[in-house]
Amino acid sequence: MTVGKDDAAVKWLRPPEVANGVSVRQGAAVGPTPITAPAARLAVSNRRLPAAMASSSACHRGLLAAGAVTLVIGVLAVLLNQQLFDAILDKKLELTPDSDGYGFWHTMPVPIFIKFYFWNVTNAEDVVTNHAKPILQQLGPYVYTEKHLKVNMTWNANDTITYMQVKTWHFEPDLSAGRLDDNITSLNVPLLAAAAMIKDMDYFMKVMFNEMVNNVDTQLFITKTATQLLFDGYDDPLLDAAAVIKYLVNITIPFDKFGWFYSRNGSNYYDGVFNMDTGAEVTQLGRLHYWNNTDKTSAFEAPCNMINGSAGELFHPRRQRDYVEFYSTDICRSLRVPYKEEMSMYGLDGYRFQADEMMFAAPETNPDNWCYCNGECPPAGLLNETLCRFGVPAFVSFPHMLYADPAVLDQTVGQEPNETLHNFNIDLEPLTGVPLAVRARFQINMLLKNNSDVDLLHNVSSVYLPMLWFENTVDTTPDIADQFVTIVQTVPTVMSAGSITLAALGGALLLAGLVLVVLARSRRPQPGEEPLTASSTTSSLSVTDR
Known part of the structure; x- marks a missing residue:
């Protein structure tokens, strides 16, 4: 059978069949066929994907945990803020040899x-x-x-x-x-x-x-x-x-x-x-x-x-x-x-x-x-x-x-x-x-x-x-009054603001963690959909080109 020039050109352009990385034409092994650059990059990327996904999940879990703990501490601080302040104040006022109240009482500085x-x-x-x-x-x-x-x-x-x-x-x-x-x-x-x-x-x-x-x-x-x-x-x-x-x-x-x-x-x-x-x-x-x-x-x-x-x-x-x-x-x-x-x-x-x-x-x-x-x-x-x-x-x-x-x-x-x-x-x-x-x-x-x-x-x-x-x-005196302004006004305000800020920060961290988890889940393959891997990609390309 005589093969025409045009037929030979078509055969030359058609990709050889690939089996296990070996090019086969008419049943004869003729040596390995190199994988093109895009396919190589995709294969390497897909080999790293499971590790990256695991790292991302750990980060999300850490963010959620940090947010939850901070929120709980902040809420407790808001709820117990007055009791905490009272306990600190009572300790300062109690008369002991080294308490703040002792110096005021002992010599009456006013x-x-x-x-x-x-x-x-x-x-x-x-x-x-x-x-x-x-x-x-x-x-x-x-x-x-x-x-x-x-x-x-x-x-x-x-x-x-x-x-x-x-x-x-x-x-x-x-x-x-x-x-x-x-x-x-x-x-x-x-x-x-x-x-x-x-x-x-x-x-x-x-x-x-x-x-x-x-x-x-x-x-x-x-x-x-x-x-x-x-x-x-x-x-x-x-x-x-x-x-x-x-x-x-x-x-x-x-x-x-x-x-x-x-x-x-x-x-x-x-x-x-x-x-x-x-x-x-x-x-x-x-x-x-x-x-x-x-x-x-x-x-x-x-x-x-x-x-x-x-x-x-x-x-x-x-x-x-x-x-x-x-x-x-x-x-x-x-x-x-x-x-x-x-x-x-x-x-x-x-x-x-x-x-x-x-x-x-x-x-x-x-x-x-x-x-x-x-x-x-x-x-x-x-x-x-x-x-x-x-x-x-x-x-x-x-x-x-x-x-x-x-x-x-x-x-x-x-x-x-x-x-x-x-x-x-x-x-x-x-x-x-x-x-x-x-x-x-x-x-x-x-x-x-x-x-x-x-x-x-x-x-x-x-x-x-x-x-x-x-x-x-x-x-x-004005100086002593300033000290008590700090005690009865500034300290409670700072403690209250700090408690609310801590609770808000915890809520923000928790919300951010939840958003990232939702986004990560939305990018995962749906049920029945083949995961993206190097072999599947190469096989798909081969079938298509055939």
Whole structure:
């Protein structure tokens, strides 16, 4: 058979059949046929495909896991954010030797001032001879800086601390409206104290007492300087005599001079021994358990004798709009001050707790006050301090007898009560319980009344006569306020934002992982479709070209 030229060309162009990589023509092996470049690349690529797919799947699973874990942590952080913040705050406030709250409590870094105002009786002779109404002149303020330092501290196993306190005062002439050598005329307190001490003695002792009073020329009113009446004290013949006869009769003389704050400056014993809760249970932080080793005071009847509330410097956090309660060693009782209103200071929001007329109200108005009477209830607005002051007829009120019975206020001339100037208030940051500002104001009054046992008091008019009043002021500083702004505002905001960001990041990672998984699955061969491999591709090409 003769083959034409055109037939030969067609046969030359037709690809040879391929079997196992060997070219076969008419049953004869003629050597290997090279695979073209595209086919070679496809074969190599398809050999790498399973490993790449496995790596991609591992990446997707890792992304999903990371997203899920981050989301769970973020959601938990959002849900538990407040509890976490509270736990951190409580730990910082708890009183321990190395806690943040300890440094603040131990030395009180905020400035404390005490302002004294004296009532000068301008018509003392007329009061004695003509029973005139006392005319009063307010002198002061005499301003002192006040420092507190805790000493003799013992940390107890029951989460309390026992300590004593040293208070020191330093006169500030530039802040004062008077001088320490100002003369002030007021009632003779040692005379009233002595008269109270002899009331239960026999007739002979009372006669001796009157003879002694006459011999030393004791007067109903005395004139002393401001510094003598405050911290220095002054000698009095009645005190000297009492120091002698105290061994003959059963009386206690707690001082050798008289001054309202005599022997207190720098003393570590005057304020007594405190036992206070350290706040391991945060709702008990600052709570006073014992004062002078007892949880009761002998100054009042039960239940008014209970020592309740704070020691006056620490208050538990997360305050409510109800009241604050603290124990005052100066007046031997606990004071409950009700919530008044919201306030703000240096960017910090706070709660103001302010005293009202119910604190020293008569039992007819406030039945809870019946046990403060000490046998005879004073008029409204006065607290009977007789047993707190060694039997001296002393009565505490707010300055200018704010909230007092108008009849009592009318016994003197010169007092002008003003709720803004003469009330008692304390401002607390409610989240931490830290004081922002304090205005603690009290007035000491003496009861001058007829006493048949004492010649000088035999024919006097009864009058509640104010002696002095004082104002303790405490104000936080801008620097300290900034620290608490960080604690109560910045930290919670950062923690909340961080929790939300973490949850959002976890959600984003989880969503990205899910999207990648869906895309990867959409690119895989469908059921019944032959996977793309080197052999299948080559075979397909061979069949087609044949």
